[in-house]
Amino acid sequence: MITQLAVSYEEHLYNLIKDSPDFMVMTSENRSSIRGLPPLLGERFIDTGISEQTLLGVAAGLAMRGRIPIVHAIGAFITMRGYEFIRTDISLQNLPVKIAASFTGLLSEANGPTHQAVEDIALMRTMPNMVIFCPSDEQDLNLGLDIVLRSDCPAYIRLNHLPCAVQHEPFSGIGKAEIIKGDSGQCDIAIFSYGTLFKEAVKSCYILKELGYKVRIINLRFLQPLDEELLTEAALNSGLLVTVEDHYKQGALYTALCELLIEKGISRRVYPICLYDKWFAPATLEDIIAYEGLRGEHIAHNIISKGGFNA
């Protein structure tokens, strides 16, 4: 089942925008995902240097003139140093600036706490009009890229270049989650995940099934807007709800799901698997996942032993 899309993000992005002159690719000197684009795009590629605030301000100005800037920057820096520029100059004006954030969540690997964006989704969820796209791998990213770039709204994209965890379904719209083929109807457990840890969530799902549990798993894809219909249906038809994410507990999927359940009057236990108010140990991705207890087998074990499944 594990297959890799032949086209990289960079190639796919170029193919999507090359014949649409309104699209511009920008960066504050973070070219890791777009190294080949400067010569291909010419004046439609702008590097503002190490200056996230200016990157966002210039992008807002370009968007006011009808351009669609896709800005590439390190997630921790663009969301936190640039927060107010995103809020006041982009989000409040509903300008279609697309923020492609790299090294978010666990993907900052061994960079250490300065580079860890583990609260970025919480910050971006407070932004009016902001679409938040968190693909689970590069195939997921590429499948959703066109619809996100062409929406009228600002967007925050957690870039993800990992090999694909599953063969993904096409996108059915902004804010639509992906149901992974598996159990349906009344389930013991529903696992909700997105991004880098989705692959581990899938593994935990297989383990739980082998143990005899009936489990459904959902790839959120978008943290804003939320697929309320699908989440509500899954919550109503599952005993225990589990969220798996590389983010602080506050403000992202766990919070969003709990808010939705309260609003809908649905009473379910929600067990969060996430980063708990601390920076993760800087290391290579595989080692972080193992050290922080986020491997599929850890997740499955914790769901059974701590999730309150039998509570």
Add this chain to the structure above:
Amino acid sequence: MSSIGTIEIERLQNLALEARRMILMAASRGGCFVGSAFSAVDIILYLYEHFLKGTPEDNNRDYFFLSKGHAVAALYSVLTLKGLISKDWINNHLSPLSNIYWHPNTNIRGVETPSGSLGHLPALAAGVALDLKMSGSKARVIVLTGDGELNEGSVWEAFLFAQSQGLDNLTVVVDRNMLQANMPTETLIPLEPLKDKFEAFGFSVSQIQGHNFSEISETFSSLPMSDKRPNAIIACTVRGKGLPSIDNRLDRWFMRISQEEAENLIAELECYHRQGVGVL
């Protein structure tokens, strides 16, 4: 040589008087940043009367960005004089239904973007200027900042970017009244030598008297000052200019006054104006 004559200067001075009257009337309806608005109003008036081309809906217009957003009463009074908005904004000043508050609101015709958090619009203006260049447009971009606003690092980031792109269609105007919210700029975070700083950042710089329409006109008529360099105009101004009883006072940045106080100040304004017309 100035591109405008004495008759036109006198007309502008009379319009500036009317703009200042409106600002004082707004101050009597809940208050506004009178000192700051009086400091900037002559330049804004000149820009709308002589420099900025195109309506707010014209895609090929010149752009004006008020980065020191708290001086918005000056902008609204000028937009009123230009017939872009109704004078009703003064009567409805600060009403929850009026769209008028102490910082710019894009629901008001002619306001390009919100501002008020200082240090934002130089970068945004550079983005607009960049697109105009790329599109082959001859339109120009003016961004007016406060001098205290230059404490913000983001403006210097934006200046570096503007010079890197050779944005000679961008002009930064500094409202150099030497005062920021609570104290003189040179006491808090000294900016001088400011002209040298801009030059070191790759700008062509001109320093002018910011209430002298002849100098204002001469300088704006000469834009761009040179090819492939952004422009900076350091406009030497006076907080509260036009009212000797409040000018250059730290405690007259924001003013909330009664109707009676407003009428007295308007009388003072008119008296000073009668003495001053034709002098500058």
